[in-house]
Amino acid sequence: MNENSKIDNEAEEFCCSPEWGEKISAHIDNELGAAEALKVEEHIAICPKCREFAKKLRRLKGVTDKMRLADLPDVRWRRYWMGIYNRIERGVGWVFLSIGFIVLLIAGGYYIFNDFFADPEVPWIIKTGVGAFGVGVIILLISVIREAYFRFCTDRYKEVDI
Numbered sequence: 001m002n003e004n005s006k007i008d009n010e011a012e013e014f015c016c017s018p019e020w021g022e023k024i025s026a027h028i029d030n031e032l033g034a035a036e037a038l039k040v041e042e043h044i045a046i047c048p049k050c051r052e053f054a055k056k057l058r059r060l061k062g063v064t065d066k067m068r069l070a071d072l073p074d075v076r077w078r079r080y081w082m083g084i085y086n087r088i089e090r091g092v093g094w095v096f097l098s099i100g101f102i103v104l105l106i107a108g109g110y111y112i113f114n115d116f117f118a119d120p121e122v123p124w125i126i127k128t129g130v131g132a133f134g135v136g137v138i139i140l141l142i143s144v145i146r147e148a149y150f151r152f153c154t155d156r157y158k159e160v161d162i
């Protein structure tokens with residue numbers, strides 16, 4: 001028995017109807033137009049019998065289904081590494097941001113203290129206002145950073161469920 005009659009027999013045995021069997025066979029041979037091919041794919045998706053048949057047929061006809069399967073883990077790995085890369089990138093971003101911020105805060109504080117608070121020309125009421133404002137900003141900043149830090153920690157140990 002030749003290959004084609006073998007496939008026809010399998011179609012009768014495995015497909016929900018001979019019509020679908022023929023269409024699936026044509027689809028795997030890339031003989032269908034885009035619209036027809038889509039219909040077949042949709043049917044394969046909902047019909048387990050035809051899905052099995054399509055799988056068998058692909059194997060029989062040596063269609064490079066294997067290649068597609070081999071591609072899949074590669075894609076997954078790439079996504080996995082992209083995820084890790086993004087996390088590292090963000091982590092490094094935060095470190096630089098923090099360093100820059102702390103440096104600016106210290107330098108800014110130093111210049112403000114030298115030029116502003118040590119200046120006898122500036123009235124004490126302005127100094128008090130600016131001082132209170134500065135303290136307020138620092139307190140709010142610490143509060144925000146602490147909250148972000150705790151959220152980071154809870155996210156990290158979410159699986160532990162404390």
Ligand SMILES: [Zn+2]
Nearest residue numbers: 016020047050
């Ligand atoms: Zn079917």
